[in-house]
Amino acid sequence: MIEQHSxxxxxxxxxxEAQNLLSGPAVPPSKxxxxxxxxxxxxxxxxxxxxxxxxxxPMLGLCDPxxxxxxxxxxxxxxxxxxxxxLFIHAATSAQRALLGLVAALAVAIPLAIFLSGWLPRFxxxxxxxxxxxxSINPFALFxxxxxxxxxxxxxKFAIIxxxxxxxxxxxxxxxxxxxxxxxxxxxxxxxxxxxxxxxxVVIPASLPSLLVGLRMGATTAFLFLIxxxxxxxxxxxxxxxxxxxxxxxxxxxxxxxVTIALMGLLLSFLIDRLEAVVLGYKEEVKxx
Amino acid sequence: xxxxxxxxxxxxYFYKFGSLVLFIIVWQLACSIKLAPExxxxxxxxxxxxxxxxxxxxxxxxxSLISLTRAFYGFILAVxxxxxxxxxxxxxxxxxxxxxxxxxxxxxQFNPFALFxxxxxxFGLGEFSxxxxxxxxxxxxxxxxxSLGVKSVEPLHIKLARxxxxxxxxxxxxxVIPSSAAFLFSGLRQASxxxxxxxxxxxxxxxxxxxxxxxINAQINYQIPQLYTGTAxxxxxxxxxxxxxxxxxxxxxxxxxxxxx
Numbered sequence: 001m002i003e004q005h006s007x008x009x010x011x012x013x014x015x016x017e018a019q020n021l022l023s024g025p026a027v028p029p030s031k032x033x034x035x036x037x038x039x040x041x042x043x044x045x046x047x048x049x050x051x052x053x054x055x056x057x058p059m060l061g062l063c064d065p066x067x068x069x070x071x072x073x074x075x076x077x078x079x080x081x082x083x084x085x086x087l088f089i090h091a092a093t094s095a096q097r098a099l100l101g102l103v104a105a106l107a108v109a110i111p112l113a114i115f116l117s118g119w120l121p122r123f124x125x126x127x128x129x130x131x132x133x134x135x136s137i138n139p140f141a142l143f144x145x146x147x148x149x150x151x152x153x154x155x156x157k158f159a160i161i162x163x164x165x166x167x168x169x170x171x172x173x174x175x176x177x178x179x180x181x182x183x184x185x186x187x188x189x190x191x192x193x194x195x196x197x198x199x200x201x202v203v204i205p206a207s208l209p210s211l212l213v214g215l216r217m218g219a220t221t222a223f224l225f226l227i228x229x230x231x232x233x234x235x236x237x238x239x240x241x242x243x244x245x246x247x248x249x250x251x252x253x254x255x256x257x258x259v260t261i262a263l264m265g266l267l268l269s270f271l272i273d274r275l276e277a278v279v280l281g282y283k284e285e286v287k288x289x
Numbered sequence: 290x291x292x293x294x295x296x297x298x299x300x301x302y303f304y305k306f307g308s309l310v311l312f313i314i315v316w317q318l319a320c321s322i323k324l325a326p327e328x329x330x331x332x333x334x335x336x337x338x339x340x341x342x343x344x345x346x347x348x349x350x351x352x353s354l355i356s357l358t359r360a361f362y363g364f365i366l367a368v369x370x371x372x373x374x375x376x377x378x379x380x381x382x383x384x385x386x387x388x389x390x391x392x393x394x395x396x397x398q399f400n401p402f403a404l405f406x407x408x409x410x411x412f413g414l415g416e417f418s419x420x421x422x423x424x425x426x427x428x429x430x431x432x433x434x435x436s437l438g439v440k441s442v443e444p445l446h447i448k449l450a451r452x453x454x455x456x457x458x459x460x461x462x463x464x465v466i467p468s469s470a471a472f473l474f475s476g477l478r479q480a481s482x483x484x485x486x487x488x489x490x491x492x493x494x495x496x497x498x499x500x501x502x503x504x505i506n507a508q509i510n511y512q513i514p515q516l517y518t519g520t521a522x523x524x525x526x527x528x529x530x531x532x533x534x535x536x537x538x539x540x541x542x543x544x545x546x547x548x549x550x
Contacts, residue, residue: 046392067410130308133524136531140489140501141523144508144516149329228402228490239403246406254406262398269398 069252074259077252087241091260094226094237097154101161102222109166109218110211113173118203124174131174135167139225143232152233157226164225165218172214176207208279216272223265238264331517339518353526356488356499359416363423364484371428371480372473375435380465386436397429401487409495419491426487427480434476438469471542478534485530489523500526 051071058065065073081087116124139160146163150156180203188198230239242257313333319325320332331339343349378386405422412418442465450460466473492501504519 044391046388046390047395049388050392125304127308129305130312133309133528136527137520137524138486138489138527140486140493141504141520143490143493144504145520148508148511148513148516224400224402227400231402231494242403242406246410251410254410258399258403258407261400261403262395265398265400266395 067251069255074252074255078256078260081253081256087256087260090236090238090241090257091264094230094239095264097157097230097237098161098219098222098226101158101226102165102219104158105162105165105169105218105222106215108162109169109214110173113170114177114203117174117177118199121178124178128174131167131170135171139164139221140228143229147233156233157229160225160229161222165222168217168221169211169214172210172217173207176210176214177203179210180206212272212276212279216269216276219268219272220265223268227261328513331514335514336518336521339514340522343518349522352499352503353522356492356501357526359419359492359499360423360484360488363420363488364427364481366420366424367427367431367480367484368477370424371431371476372435375432375476376439376465378432379436379439380442393429393432397433401426402490405491405494414495419488419496422491423484423488427484430479430483431473431476434472434479435469438472438476439465441472442468474534474538474542478531478538481530481534482527485527 054068055070055072057063058068058070078087116127142163143160146156146159150159184202184206185198188202193201226237227239227242230237231243234240238257238261242254242261245251245253245257316325316330317333320327320330320335325332340349378390401422404425405418408418408421408425412421446464446468447460450464455463488499489501489504492499493505496502500519500523504516504523507513507515507519
């Protein structure tokens with residue numbers, strides 16, 4: 001009885017082993033169980049350790065506290081900025097600018113890309129080299145030009161963000177719509193679906209993943225260039241906050257600005273992650289090692 | 290979009306360069322018939338003329354060399370730090386990696402432009418602050434891809450090599466590095482693009498030589514032809530660097546099949 005059982009066990013183990021050979025390494029047992037509490041918060045320990053070292057180094061005189069102020073000094077300045085409402089105003093100004101440029105870029109790029117690659121595939125192929133050339137232009141190199149053409153007001157900043165986030169979205173969407181499996185479209189067509197239905201039910205869902213990739217890249221670049229634009233010419237916003245503090249040699253505030261910008265970037269990527277999870281809920285997770 | 294019919298070379302070239310040629314012709318015409326005001330837009334011919342003038346008097350070589358040297362130093366530093374660190378994080382110190390990777394991810398989020406103020410503060414206005422900034426921006430793609438590359442190595446291959454009695458170093462040299470070469474190179478390519486990319490704003494903010502300084506100086510002095518030529522030059526260098534790394538990648542990672550995407 002016991003022998004029989006063990007043979008059964010061996011037999012049952014064989015397909016799993018075969019599967020492991022096919023699909024690469026076995027999942028280590030530790031990943032199948034819920035991780036112990038200590039390991040779950042491992043990442044936080046790293047950050048906390050970093051903060052402690054940062055706090056101790058200026059206090060022990062390992063680095064100049066004037067140039068690298070300890071986190072407590074930075075935190076105190078951040079608190080005073082928050083309590084006066086200044087930090088919120090700057091963050092809101094920056095967020096508003098970034099959103100405005102990004103939304104405008106999305107509103108132009110997505111319909112344009114869908115129109116181009118859906119209706120005019122030949123023209124898209126013709127125009128693609130020009131688009132990729134324009135996309136490869138360093139937007140920083142265009143800053144002086146934009147300032148020349150649009151002045152130093154809001155319009156120049158809007159133009160910079162619009163331009164820099166337009167191309168990632170445009171390219172990704174063109175690739176996405178162009179890369180829809182023709183079999184899906186043909187199947188839908190042979191089942192008698194109208195153009196509009198094919199478009200709505202096949203093309204759009206199939207190109208959503210690359211559209212979201214475009215959105216993520218667009219949002220990231222928009223935020224990056226927003227800070228740069230605000231440093232060059234603005235009188236409010238997080239980029240200005242950093243630049244102004246640097247000009248006035250108010251060092252803790254530089255760090256406050258830098259950290260706030262990083263936190264907003266993290267928030268942005270978190271929001272896009274959530275959006276991706278909601279929109280692409282039907283997709284299966286690809287398992288990597 | 291691919292057709293089974295063999296296309297003639299002419300059609301191929303037409304699709305490859307047609308739009309670019311058309312764009313330049315339209316641009317030139319718009320300038321020639323004064324549709325685009327000369328005070329704002331320089332025509333392609335003027336750009337070529339300025340370019341030739343610069344190439345003649347050594348202005349071009351001087352500023353390009355300075356910019357490229359800066360980008361090169363930052364990039365090499367990032368490679369020297371990022372590749373070993375990424376290998377170590379991805380391969381040997383799993384616990385340490387889970388300890389430190391959220392911190393690294395957070396540090397990677399820092400906007401290099403905002404950080405430039407800090408770099409100037411710490412390293413002064415000299416060459417080093419610019420090299421530090423390029424180091425910083427090119428470090429993350431290299432680090433991330435090196436650790437991804439090591440993780441992508443098939444454990445079976447390593448076990449096999451170990452059972453055949455290979456030493457640690459030859460396992461690293463013969464299995465880990467070739468297996469992760471594709472990732473490494475995509476990291477290097479991203480990093481090289483970013484390095485040149487961020488060099489321009491760094492030079493615009495605090496420099497008195499280099500390509501970034503060239504265009505900001507042209508803007509301040511309202512020299513439209515110089516501004517457009519400098520911009521075109523930066524675009525050209527960016528494309529050149531990208532092509533170079535694509536070429537290197539194709540040479541080194543020969544075994545990788547093209548997925549045709």
